[in-house]
Amino acid sequence: MRALVTGATSGLGRAMAIELGRRGWRVALTGRRKEKLASAVAEVRAAQAGATGAACLELLGSVTDPETVRRHYAVVKDAWGGLDWAILNAGVGDAVDARRFSAENYRWTFETNVFGVAHWLEVVIPDMVAAGTGTVAGVASLAGYRGLPTTGAYSASKAALITMLESVRVDLVGTGVRVVTVSPGFVKSEMTDRNEAGDMPFLLETGDGVRRILAGIERGDRLVHFPWQLSLFMVHVAPNIPSAVYDWIVSRMKPRKKRPYVDESRQGRPEAGR
Secondary structure, three states: OEEEEOOOOOHHHHHHHHHHHHOOOEEEEEEOOHHHHHHHHHHHHHHHOOOOOOOEEEEEOOOOOHHHHHHHHHHHHHHHOOOOEEEEOOEOOOOOOHHHOOHHHHHHHHHHHOHHHHHHHHHHHHHHHHHOOEEEEEEOOHHHHOOOOOOHHHHHHHHHHHHHHHHHHHHOOOOOEEEEEEEEOOEOOHHHHOOOHHHOOOOEOHHHHHHHHHHHHHHOOOEEEEOHHHHHHHHHHHHHOOHHHHHHHHHHHOOOOOOOOOOOOOOOOOOEOO
8 A cells, every 4th residue: 555644754644654654555755854754754664664565755845835746746656656545734833813913824824734735636636536546635623613712824724624625525526536634633743742731622642643543544434533522512513603602712712822833944833744
C-alpha cells in the first residue's frame, strides 16, 4: 500500500507516517522544515525495517506552492505509480483576538489549511478516478463547526475545508474514490503544547488520535470526529444553539494568553502537523 502524509514533520502527521511505516506501507512525507522532515523520515524507515517492499520518500517543500505539490506528486508517481491513500494533514493556526484583526493572518491560514489541501486534491483525484480506487482524507477540526474565541482564521479555514471535502465527496460518489473528513478535538502536538492545559478539554495523546484516525479511514467512514464528548457538543449541539445564547456562553471561554511559536523560517508561524 502507498500513502502520502502532508505536514509530517510533527504531531499527528509524523505519528501517522510512522505508524503506516510500521505496517509495512510505502510512505511519502511532506514538510517544509528540512531537519524535522529528515528526522521523521528516519523514524519511518526505522519502523519499516524488515518489511518487504516498504519504502519512504522525503518531499521537502510547502503545500502552499502548487508547483511544489505537482513536483512532489510527480516524484511519487515515478517511484510508485500513484497513491492508495492521501492524508492531507498539513495545517497552521495562530490566536488573534478580533480587536487586533489581521487579514494577513487569514490569508496565511487559508493558504495552508484550504489551498494546501486543494493543491493536492487537484493532482491526486484524476489518477484515483482513472484507477477507480483510492482514499483522500483531509484533516479538518471540530473548531470548524462554529466560530471560537481568538481563532477566527483557524475556525473559518476548517469550516471551509469541511464543506470543500463534503462537496468533493458527493461529486466522487460512484467513482470508487473515498473522501474522508477528519475533525479531531485537542490532540497533543506542537500546536497544542503552547496552550494552557485548562483551555483544552478532553486532550488526547498523539497516539490515541492516530489510532482513531487510521481506524476511521480503514472502516470507510465519511466523517471521523473525536473525542465523543467534544464532538457531541461541537457537531450536534453547538450548531443549533441560538446565536445570542452561543455568543454569551463562548465569549466567556476565551483562552489564556498562548506561548508564541518558534519557527526558523517565519517567526511565530510554523507549518506543522496538528
